[in-house]
Amino acid sequence: MAKTTPATLALTKAGVAFSLATYTYDPDAPRIGLQAAEAMGVSPDIVLKTLMALVDAKPVCVVLPSDREVSMKALAAAVGGKSAAMMKPADAERMTGYKIGGVSAFGQRKAVPTVFEQAALAHPEVFMNGGGRGVQVKLDPKAAVEALKATVAPICAV
DSSP: EEEEEEHHHHHHHHHHOOOEOOOOOOOOSHHHHHHHHHHHHHHHGBBBEEEEEEEEEEEEEEEETSSSSSHHHHHHHHOOSSHHHEEEHHHHHHHSSSOOOOOOSSSSSSSEEEEEGGGGGGSOOOEEEEOOOOOEEEEEEHHHHHHHOOOOOOBBBB
């Protein structure tokens, strides 16, 4: 499975061990992360979705399990901000260099602060977007946090 993306190049450059997993991407799926988990035959809590948000009008990358929702209040607090909102899809694509459904936390055009859901660290391996629709990287979540210099916090809505 030779699939090179800015994300896989960034992971390789950072020395992070990963393996590739691909699946048939469904552009009409109501929740892309859940569709990815189902297509790969794995639990949705180990397939992490990557979202782009704005905290006090500044971009932030958010990584959390695909079966959970982000708490905007918790996200803002995690980076010392007052308010958070989802970034518009067109803005997220322009900022990251990735298409919606293929946004990766790795290899974005411009590095932005990343917040990683604390509960995801309970798993020895997780899947994260590998920089393309239908492309996932399987890796140790602690290695992902280290490579991203991410803030780890409980950011999921209860």
